[in-house]
Amino acid sequence: MLSFASATFRRRPPGRHGTIPAVVAAALLAVACAAPGTTPAPASQAPTAPPAASAAASAAASQAPASAAASAAASSASASEAQYCGTQPVTLNAWFETGFQLPFSLSQEFTKQFPNVTWKISQDQFTNLINETPRLLAGANPPDLVRLPTMVTLVKDGLLKNLDTYATQFGWDQWPSSELAQNRVGPTGVGSGSLYAMGLNYSMTGVFYNKKLAAQIGMTQPPQTLAEFDALLAKAKAAGLQPIMQWNASASGGGLAFPLQDLMADYGPASAVNDWIFQKKGTTIDTPANLQAAQHLQKWIQAGYFPKDVNAIQYTDSNGRFEKGEGVFTFNGDWEDANYDKQMPGNIGFFLFPPATAGGTYAAMSSPLTYGIAAKAPHADCAAFFFNWVATNPTARQIDVSVGGSYPGGPPDLAVPPAASGSIINDTLTAAQQVFKDNGTMGFIANATGSIFAQGWTPELQKMVGGQETPAGMLKYVQAQYLQELGS
């Protein structure tokens, strides 16, 4: 594309027979007068009520294999599979994210337990899904289940199924509110309002550390306060170690946003950060508390706690270097658990970013692995039943932990299944329970709007690394970008 784009701009032959091109151009111009996006936006419809349990349905349920019967007993009594998926063969049309095994394993197990449900699974990279999802949902073949990147625009355009009725039927509204908050969209933005998506599980972020290197700088237990963490970083630097390994290249997005947000939650309340991420009206990221957080990050940059080429380090390079022993700490999420277990067995540790003062509450970025149902999906009921099954079925929850490596969420009285002993997953699961208990889950400041990461945080954090931007300037710029994108 690079060198042969010229064909597009070739001079047209002299117009001896100019009429036909002129007519075509006129027709095209006429088309141009119409406003784009005339796709009628369907009003957000309430989900159709699932069919009432019939005698036939319950008869079919009794014929289900033993495993299904056992699991049905575990999930809520009112939700039988036949009631939502019927007894006839059903094919769920699903779009999953390439490279993540969890939904594939869950769908296999679901079919094992409920043989009348089969899957037509398409997959794509997450970055491509961001571009495709609106078109997929609006298209002729709307998916029953789809990995969702962001929701606000999709909800505004009436492309996603409202899940409120299902939430009442399945009792999702009895779960800890922090689990569903990020999947709610209302008039005040994300965070409250109607439910439009469900998390298959809930990722957790924090600080991973190299146990050998940590011992070398005398770290016997995870830091309990920010000051203790500061001291450890200084020790690592003095010992000639790379204190933090992180990525900050544009291709992966600015990974310095991880420590920045952790610091924000230390200097101010996590809820204020969430309000901004959830686009509550009148909120700003440019607050005194966040300024202190940004200044703290700048101190770390200037102290040389990040690699000197951090602006050129991509996500995979950062992990590769950390696994090879470059870096005492790295800010990342539990989606890397399995990888760290494999690459540095017994040498990997995890702690939540410490609060500002000892005994303070913990806060951390945690995202539901969000899936939604298209507004026009033919098998919405069955997909909703799948969501409930994932959160409540013991086998599904075990898969959530051992394959997905993340907290399965669901009803608070259900035990969290253990991961393999010695796995870092157990540490991140414990941490997740702590954060959910403290109601400290946060969205990610990079996801506040569609392009705030690529157009706001990443270039500004890079400039701060390069000494070309001040903490105050960064917050001001990102806020301006945020408002520009929200159109206010």
Add this chain to the structure above:
Amino acid sequence: MPAASAAGARAQDRPATALRRSRLRALRRANWAGWLMVAPALLVYVIFVLQPLVITVQYSLYRWDGIGASQWVGLQNYVTVLTDQNFIQILTNAFQLILFFCVISVGLGLVVASLIRRVVTGRVGTAARTVLFLPQVIPLVAAGIAWSWVLALSGVVNQILGAIGLGGITQAWLGDFGTALPAVGLIGVWVLLGLCTVLLLTGMGKIDPALYESARIDGAGPVQEFWSITVPSLRNEIAVCITVTAIAALASFDIVYISTGGGPGLATMVPGLEIYQLAFVGQQVGLASALAVVLVLLVLIVVLPIQRMTGGEPL
């Protein structure tokens, strides 16, 4: 002539008129045949080039997320593109890339082509030509990834610098504000040099050897020959090279997308990448379209004078 004699004249002219008519008919038939021949290509051109172009202009006048309802904003998107500091920097970056993609590629291409023609002939010349042209064959995504390794802090470039005692200046070439854009520019030179060289070599093959002979008899040296005969004779080829490379610089996307993603900051952000991000990541289709229209106009503004100046035929 008065009307009275017109009838008679018409009667006399009948054979001539018939002849003219049949000639016209033949002409018309030929025209239809011509249009028929062109039709498939024209149809594709209209559907895939003209229509998107018109639609892009249309989108650029709205604020639109790509799916939902749109809002008419007139020329507001163009005002943003032409006044916002960031957009200006992005457009400036594109023009800086012209320096590398265009000036260095074509200049170096001329020198290399002359060398291959005069000095390194035979097998070595063919090998050199192949090596230089290879980047055109390698997918740019693969090339971008390879170059990001070469230019990394622990990459080959820094290893060589360290080995020759220049360890002090090693850095992450694609991650530093001062060196990122030139580094991307050099990747562009690597890609385009082969294309320019081969094009220019072909042109040199067409130059009459008698010209060089007479120049030599007149006592011209190699440098004088180069400036007085080679360069003027290659006017058309040079125009093609400049056009292709200038467009490559202004419309660059893949190399930048893969090697730097536009960073650090906005140091290597180019219009093509920004359009992509605005439209597909930020869902600001209107703004992206306005930038795309501005980019098309810039390309035309840059390329048309090149065509005029060199007096070259259109590509």
